[in-house]
Amino acid sequence: MTARTPPNPQKAAVLRHVRPADLKAAAQLAAQATHGVINLTEGVHQAVRRRLGFSSGASQEQASGLTGQIYQVVRGVTRLVGWGTDAALGALLPLVDDPATHPEASPGREAVLAALNGVLGDRLQLTGNALAQPMLLRHGGQTLALNPPSLQAALGARAGPHLLLLVHGLCMNDAQWRRDKHDHGEFLAGALGCTPVYLRYNSGLHTSTNGRELAALLERLVAAWPVPLERITIVGHSMGGLVSRSAVQVARAAGQRWPSRLRELVFLGTPHHGAPLERAGHGVDLLLAATPFTAPFTRLGQLRSAGITDLRHGHVQDADWQGRDRFGSPEDRRVPLPLPDGVACFAVAATLAGQRGLLADRLTGDGLVPLRSALGQHDDPARQLAFAPGHQQIAWRTGHLDLLSSRPVAEQLQAWLAAGRAPA
Structure with missing residues (x-):
């Protein structure tokens, strides 16, 4: 032998x-x-x-x-x-x-798939590619089946009256809420007794497309929740905040039940009015299109997903992009959408700067999202998002991803959400 x-x-x-x-x-x-x-x-x-x-x-x-x-x-x-x-x-x-042999895929594979979906996710879905990421709700690293017996078995005694939904950003997944051994969901669950559930989705799709699917998924989750559900809190990081705003708007328009239990919306580094990185990508498209020899190369820039181009101005509704060439005019043609009435809305913005000023507000930001965009501030009053003064926090010397591991941010989230609890 x-x-x-x-x-x-x-x-x-x-x-x-x-x-x-x-x-x-x-x-x-x-x-x-x-x-x-x-x-x-x-x-x-x-x-x-x-x-x-x-x-x-x-x-x-x-x-x-x-x-x-x-x-x-x-x-x-x-x-x-x-x-x-x-x-x-x-x-x-x-x-x-x-x-x-390994029912759960490796974290490395999941991270690569999340990034691929962020960049090409709309194309993957359109062509029926098996790498396209479906929208899922997860808890403890496992996908939740949305029926009462399965939810009861998956959550057990951890299923409480307060649901905390965490929605990740572009090119990320639910596992990446854990950063530097910290997870805001686990931290708030321990501090407030809420039940954390994490969304995983294809971040390359239009924000409003994901918002519509999330709204329907939450309606099913609430209907199957094992105990009487009294309160829903949504924490969205980056693009996740736009998807969350979209879901609330769609759900209310459709008369769904879950928004009546929504008490708080928390935005971490959300580009409410867009991100300059995508605007720079659009500028490259225009430069390439300027000469007949380079015009064919605009196809390379136009491979980027609908989710990415939605970040140019912060699209949250179908009307923001439907019927328009998403690689066309750089003008902001969004239909203004205010923060939802009756919901306590909070914004955390980060900046790499040490103090506020013109550079910190308009240029530096957190490396990806300008400070004013994350705070919902806009020169047009119709687009201004009315966060209450006490519902805003600036994380100094903090990058976009560092919002996920910042102890001061975690403690601020705890303080905001604890103040909203009904007295025992």
Whole structure:
């Protein structure tokens, strides 16, 4: 008998992050990327021909004649390679992680999927790619089934009358509320006796699309909650705050029941009026479109998801984006949406600066979100969000992600939510 070669620990560690369904989904994504490169090349080719005074061919973006036939052959070869890749992947399946052996995926895999969904999530969903992240409610690292027996079994004695929902930001997931050994959900559960539930969602979709789905999911959760539910608190970090505002607006318009139990909305570093990083991305689009030779490259910038482009001005409603080219005009055309009546709303803004000033307010911010945007402040009174003075906190010398691990922020959340508790 021949001696069996011992497994390579390094390879095993890598394969621990890969599920069988990931292989085909990744191959599908790679094939789409290859087609995109071919289209980009043909677009540049056509731009050069027009510049030299030659006929554009079949269209502005597609060549005709022999040149067009060559591009079609290349696309055909790509499809054949894709079919061959599918066959080859079958041989790799025994080498990857078996869900039966590890029912819960590794944290590394989950973090990569969250980032991928943030950047390309709308495209993944549109093409039916298995890497698209469905919306889930989670507790203790497990997905919750929304029926009374399953919820009772999952939550047990931890199911109380006060539900705390935590909604993550762009390119993140529910596990990333834990940062530097701290989790606001666990901290508030211990301090206030509330039951933390975490949302996981595809942050590459439109904010209002996620808001609508969250509203429906909360209606089901409330109906199945094992004990009488008296109070709901939502804490949203970054984009999560926009999704939460959207969910409340949709639920109230639909006459859903859960908003009647909503007592507090807390926003951590939420770009209520947008983030300059996405505006910079739009500026790059405009620069690339300025010349015929670089115009085809605008497709690269336009790969970014609907969720990302919603962050340009802080979209929360369908009307903010429907019927418009999301890569078009840089103007802010949002329909103003005030904070919900009857709900105590709180805003925590962070800044890398040590004190307030022009630089801290408009330029520095927390590295991603300007201070004024996180506080809901706007030069247009119709867009101003009316946070009460005592319902705002500025975290100095704090970055966007550091809001998740800041002890002063945790203590401020505890103080705000404790003040809203009914006396025993």
